[in-house]
Amino acid sequence: MADTLTITDNRTGKTYDVAITDGTIKATDLRQLKAVADDPGLMTYDPAFMNTANCRSRITFIDGDKGILEYRGYPIEQLAEHSTYLETAYLIIFGELPTAAQLQTWTNDITLHTMLHENIKKLMEGYQYDAHPMGVFLSTVGAFSTFYPDAKQIFDEQSRRKQIHRLVAKVPTIAAYAYRHSIGRPYNQPDNELSFTGNFLNMLFRMTELKYKSNPVLEKALDVLFILHVDHEQNCSTSAMRNIGSSHVDPYSAMAGAAAALYGPLHGGANEAVLRMLNEIGSVSNVPAFVKRVKAGEGRLMGFGHRIYKSYDPRAKIIKRTADEVFEVTGKNPLLEIAIELERIALQDEYFVSRKLYPNVDFYSGLIYQAMGFPVTMFPVLFAIPRTAGWIAQWEEMLLDPEQKIARPRQIYIGSPKRDYVPLKKRT
Ligand code: SDX
16 A cells, blocks of 8 residues: 555545655645635645644654653653753753763853853843743843844854853753842852752752752752653744744744743643642642532643643653652642642543543642742743753754744635725724
8 A cells, every 4th residue: 555645626526646754744735736727725724733743853752642751762751760951951952862971061061151141130130029930031031132142143053052051051040040039039159069950959049058058859859850841842832932943033032932832821831820720729628619610611620631642641650759759858738639639530530531631741740849949930930941951952953954944824814805995084
């Protein structure tokens, strides 16, 4: 049997053979199907891209039915167990696990770029104390494009490397400074002797002590959470990064748009929305009534459901295990009981089972962040820090892909037919 699709256009009786490659047909192959000679030809219509591949990628593989997630072929469970965030960021960006020498160089490159330009710190001072840290984050990343105009040399590999080092290294500093500004405390300078995650905790939580010492369990837990959030193929914010980057703008401006997409409560803002939902439910006894309201269509069970995973999100399983380790240190988060009861009910209730709604990466992560002392408004920022590596890797892959060009979808026009201008006096 040939890898082709034979299409009969019943409007003309003509048949067409269209090639099938990698389980897809090229949408542009449909343009030959015309009802009449001057017909522009068939298009596909796919709002929200439910069934449309926009690229070929070597970065992340997901099997939503089997709950499989692999970065460059390595199962997420093995990376969470054995790797670190910085090593995983290297893997996602460069495609291979680093040798010891490569990891040392990569770690030095990142460590030496953690500081922010003094004017960027002044820029951040301009925000109200209660500015949402994700709004501060995305606008500061956008401002980077004015501080590093060399980033416009997007086809110069050395320039791309320098922007990659700056972005991976500086996003934790932006996040920490946004947090410190929101609580009215002075910024903590990065400490180059600490690990990537240890230094992040240092910039967030160091008070008057000269040397910050993080709890190794919490530092490891945060590093695992960072590994789990690095990339997730063509999610909303990553496709925003690719779309914006396809106009050949610099990576900082593209990433400001990606961070804006991640901010939404249906995407990376869901971890914050989960905690607000658990607080609103308030107690285990209120769970049945809340679930009833969700099933009546009055709101969503935040942290549940996924466009691709129609089984348990493999990241949620790892996060749930990590939560137990964190709560050993911090004490159990009282909201955990409510979350566990919500999951118990949802996993057996026909409404959720029929819609294949399982806990996703955001359902338990917020409980850990809160137990570690983060305010809920910091949760999307904690998602954006590791996803920076994924956004950069996808952006560079798009840039170097000969099949890619500026993204410009088509539309079905359903507006008014041609009509003549009506002078103001004649308008009723
Ligand atoms: C992330 O794409 C990625 O990879 C994202 C991410 C990543 O790493 O980048 O994995 C991170 O964003 C995880 C998702 C976090 N968002 C949430 O937890 C918000 C709550 N979840 C939903 O809003 C929803 O499940 C989405 C947005 C995640 C997916 O939405 P879809 O695939 O567009 O599904 P849908 O909205 O078409 O829903 C299908 C049905 C609908 O019911 P019917 O209209 O058919 O009756 O399921 C229902 C929805 O109402 N539904 C839910 C629900 N999610 C879907 N009902 C109750 N609670 C929910 N959470």
